[in-house]
Amino acid sequence: MPPVEQPEGPMETAAAAPKEATAQSASTAAAPAGPTLSDYEALKRENAALRSELTRLQEGTKRKHKVVKTTLGSKMSHHVVSHQGKISRRHMRGTASSMASAEILAGLFTPRETVPERLLERLDDPSSHVAYFRGKQFALDLMSLCEQGQELFEKESRCLHIQSPCHVFGDIHGNLDDLHFFGENVWSKGIRLTPGRLLFLGDYVDRGMFSLECVAYLLAMKVLAPAKVFLLRGNHELRDVNSWEDYYGEGSFLTQCKDRFGAERGAYLWEVVNQLFDRLPLAAVIDHDIFCIHGGIPRPRPGLGQIESIQRVPVAAAVSPPYPCEDPDLTRVAYECLWSDPAKAADEAHMDARGYGANPRGSTAQCFGRAAVEDFLAEHDMSYIIRAHEKTAEGITVSKGGRVLTVFSTSKDHHLGDGAMSACLLVDDARIEVITKVSAAAGAERCC
Ligand SMILES: [Mn+2]
Numbered sequence: 001m002p003p004v005e006q007p008e009g010p011m012e013t014a015a016a017a018p019k020e021a022t023a024q025s026a027s028t029a030a031a032p033a034g035p036t037l038s039d040y041e042a043l044k045r046e047n048a049a050l051r052s053e054l055t056r057l058q059e060g061t062k063r064k065h066k067v068v069k070t071t072l073g074s075k076m077s078h079h080v081v082s083h084q085g086k087i088s089r090r091h092m093r094g095t096a097s098s099m100a101s102a103e104i105l106a107g108l109f110t111p112r113e114t115v116p117e118r119l120l121e122r123l124d125d126p127s128s129h130v131a132y133f134r135g136k137q138f139a140l141d142l143m144s145l146c147e148q149g150q151e152l153f154e155k156e157s158r159c160l161h162i163q164s165p166c167h168v169f170g171d172i173h174g175n176l177d178d179l180h181f182f183g184e185n186v187w188s189k190g191i192r193l194t195p196g197r198l199l200f201l202g203d204y205v206d207r208g209m210f211s212l213e214c215v216a217y218l219l220a221m222k223v224l225a226p227a228k229v230f231l232l233r234g235n236h237e238l239r240d241v242n243s244w245e246d247y248y249g250e251g252s253f254l255t256q257c258k259d260r261f262g263a264e265r266g267a268y269l270w271e272v273v274n275q276l277f278d279r280l281p282l283a284a285v286i287d288h289d290i291f292c293i294h295g296g297i298p299r300p301r302p303g304l305g306q307i308e309s310i311q312r313v314p315v316a317a318a319v320s321p322p323y324p325c326e327d328p329d330l331t332r333v334a335y336e337c338l339w340s341d342p343a344k345a346a347d348e349a350h351m352d353a354r355g356y357g358a359n360p361r362g363s364t365a366q367c368f369g370r371a372a373v374e375d376f377l378a379e380h381d382m383s384y385i386i387r388a389h390e391k392t393a394e395g396i397t398v399s400k401g402g403r404v405l406t407v408f409s410t411s412k413d414h415h416l417g418d419g420a421m422s423a424c425l426l427v428d429d430a431r432i433e434v435i436t437k438v439s440a441a442a443g444a445e446r447c448c
Helices: 018-024 037-064 089-108 115-123 126-133 136-155 176-186 211-224 245-251 253-261 263-277 306-312 328-339 345-350 370-379
Strands: 069-072 075-078 159-162 166-169 197-200 229-231 283-286 290-293 356-358 366-368 384-387 396-399 404-407 422-428 431-437
Touching (some): 126 211, 159 306, 176 211, 176 422, 245 253, 283 306, 306 328, 370 384, 404 422
Parallel strands (some): 159 283, 166 197, 197 229
Antiparallel strands (some): 069 075, 166 422, 283 290, 422 431
16 A cells, blocks of 8 residues: 555545556546557567668678778778779779668668657647557557666666766656746757756656656657666656556546556556566765655665665566565665655654654655754765655755755646746756746746
8 A cells, every 4th residue: 555645645545456446447448549469569570670680781781891991000091082083993892882881871771750759759749649649659659668768777776876967857747748848948959969967756657647748758868868867766656656546536647548548458558667667766866965866765774875775676676566576675675765755843753763753644654854864964975865755836845954855846736726836956066956937827937
């Protein structure tokens, strides 16, 4: 049972079993054309065939057209025409080789939109591509991105090390409008031409109605620029949470998958995306100085530093519910990274000797108090903790003597009123700046 979100979480109804919830709303599907397992397998087979054809052509080119290289001083040159302007027989062969290679390469690399490029272009204006986003091709594109993203995340450490400048984003929760706002103001030239890095702290799905689009948007950016875009896991990237249809209603990620693609196909896509979520890293450290995580610092394990514990969490971990093979201690570490909150001032007195205590969200969630924060930062020689997970109408809150910053990057779907703002942080060397989206209700949007 996941802990409840505050304050609207009805704790007594929190025990909805994900499988039952799946069955209950299966009938809501309009069953438009959607992908099937066999479509996906066929796509994979086609990709494998294309890859092997590419390898065969490249090897054939290498065998037939050996490039002649001559050493001139310390520089290597490719010779096609002699320096007298004559083309020797050998060089003629070189010219023919170059022309043949150019033809083959032109055939192979005819400018063709890649999946992430196609998605990002359409996500710029989804209302002009309604048929695409409701159709089989979107589902296939998203599954293709999941496959590519999975490979990237499996190579990443569970606690990333990132160099500034870096923009840090909190909960997105299916709010494509605010994601567009940040896109227009932070990576307006496209991710590949944007200097610095982007770090997202999780909670991409649920609550907002565009969970699928937000996941697709972020994954497309990750695949296009894997060394610039980093995605951490939030508590909504857990099956127990993103299948909770009774609680989140039409905002539930599982419900959105099924409404879009039909009960069976939607549930299949939901599982593919969750297998990707299983592989998301849990934490990041910017400039060896700022610890970033979705919820908070986990309780220490005896004889092991907290970051070292996080590093030991397996690369594929379901966490909630866990895979049967998962080590309960490491599952607990991951769970607390995703669910913990800083203790309210009034609750500091109830923290244990190390500064940790029960969380009013219920279940097994924890709070971390001032002592826990100070010990963690001193032990790891760091200055701040940036986390997300708690809604705030200002987009940012500061606690624990200025050491803990909470950032929230969606202004909708949290009952915070029309004046709610969303924010991100820019960490640049030793400075942290706040960028805020001011709601239309509070005046014109501005970036400060
Ligand atoms: Mn959260």
